[in-house]
Amino acid sequence: MPRSGAEARARLREAALDLYGEQGYEATTTAEIAARAGVTERTYFRHFADKREVLFDGEAELRDVMREAIASARDEGPLATVLRAYAAAVPLFVAGRPVAVRRAAIIATSPALAERAHAKSASLTEALVAALRERGIAEPTARLAARAGAAVFERASQAWDGESAAGLEALIARAEVELRALTENRLG
C-alpha cells in the first residue's frame, strides 16, 4: 500500500485534531490517535517526534516562504525586511486559518502545547535571523530585528483574530507604527 506515507500522515493530523478537540489533549493517548488514523502507535512516532508535534506540521513551509522573501527583498532596513517576510506569508496564514483556529483553541488548554508553540515561533525567528545574516546584517542587529518583527506580527495577528475589519497586511503596518511610537516614548 504505502510508498509515500503522506496519506497516513494526513490522517494522523486529522485524528489528533479531532481527538484533542473532543477529549482534550491530556486525556487522549497517542495510541488512540494512531488507532483512529488506522495505523499503529509506532507509525505515529515515525511521522511525528512526540505527542505535540502533530499539531505543528506545515511549519517548514512557512519558514521557507519567509526565508525566500528575505533573500529576495530589496534593501530597506532590517525591521522592514522582516515585516516584508511576514507580509509575504499572509496568504499562508489566510489559507490555514480554519485549522489555525481549532489548533489555537486546543493549545490554549495545555501549557505543554503553549510551550511548543513558543518554541516553534522561536525557531522561526532564528531562521529569519539566519536569512538576515545572509544579507550581511550583523548577528545582534538581525536578532533584534527578527524579535521586534515577531512582536509586531503577534500584535497584528491578535488584532486580526479580534474585530479586524482590516487585512493582515494593513494590520502589520499599523502595528509597526505602534512600535515606533513606543520607542519614541510617547505615552501609550
Add this chain to the structure above:
Amino acid sequence: MPRSGAEARARLREAALDLYGEQGYEATTTAEIAARAGVTERTYFRHFADKREVLFDGEAELRDVMREAIASARDEGPLATVLRAYAAAVPLFVAGRPVAVRRAAIIATSPALAERAHAKSASLTEALVAALRERGIAEPTARLAARAGAAVFERASQAWDGESAAGLEALIARAEVELRALTENRLG
C-alpha cells in the same frame, strides 16, 4: 528530619546541575538526581513539576521584582517602564550569573530545555503585561511593549555575555537605542 523541604530542594537543584553537566541532560534520570540528593524520586516530583523544572527555580523572584518595579515606576511610557523593570532586576542577574552560565551551557545541549527556557521567558513577559495593565495601559500596547522590551533585554544580555566591558544597565540603554534606530528604518 524535614520540616521545611528547603534543604532537600536545594540539594536536588545542585544534584541536577551537576549531573546534567557531567552526563548530559538526556542521559541522566530523575532517579539519579534524587539519589544524589539523598531522597527518593517521588520527592523530586513533589518539589519540581518535571525533569526540566529543576533548572528553572528562582524564576518567581525575578518576576516579583520586575512586577514591583513596574507597579512603582514613574510615568514615562510603556517601553521605558518595561526597561526600568529589567534594570531593577540587574542585581538578580549579577548575583545569579555563575549558576546562569552553567545552566545556559546545559540548556544549549537540549531542545527540550530550550523550549522550557522560552516558556519561562514568555511567562515572564505575560507577568509584565499584567503589571502594565494594572497601570492602565491597554492590553495590545502592553503586550507589544513587553515583547519589545524582552527583545531589547535579550540583545543587551547577549552583549553582556560577550566582550561586555559595560554593565548590564548601560547595555540595556544601548540596545534601546538600537531598537529605535531599527524602527526609524535606518539601515543596520
Add this chain to the structure above:
DNA sequence: CTAGTTGACGTCAGTCACTGACACTTCCGT
C-alpha cells in the same frame, strides 16, 4: 519480466517520566 532494493509499516520488548494512594515521621502549637 524478474530479481534485488527501498521505504513504510507492524510487532514486541523495554525504559523512563510522572502520578495516585497510603503509611510513617517529625515538627509545631495548644
Add this chain to the structure above:
DNA sequence: ACGGAAGTGTCAGTGACTGACGTCAACTAG
C-alpha cells in the same frame, strides 16, 4: 502530652517514546 500539618518513603501503575527485527508493497535495474 496531644493532635494536626508538612515532608517524605513505598508501591503499583499508566503512558510517552525507542530500538530491533521482520514483512510487504512499490520501484528499478537487468
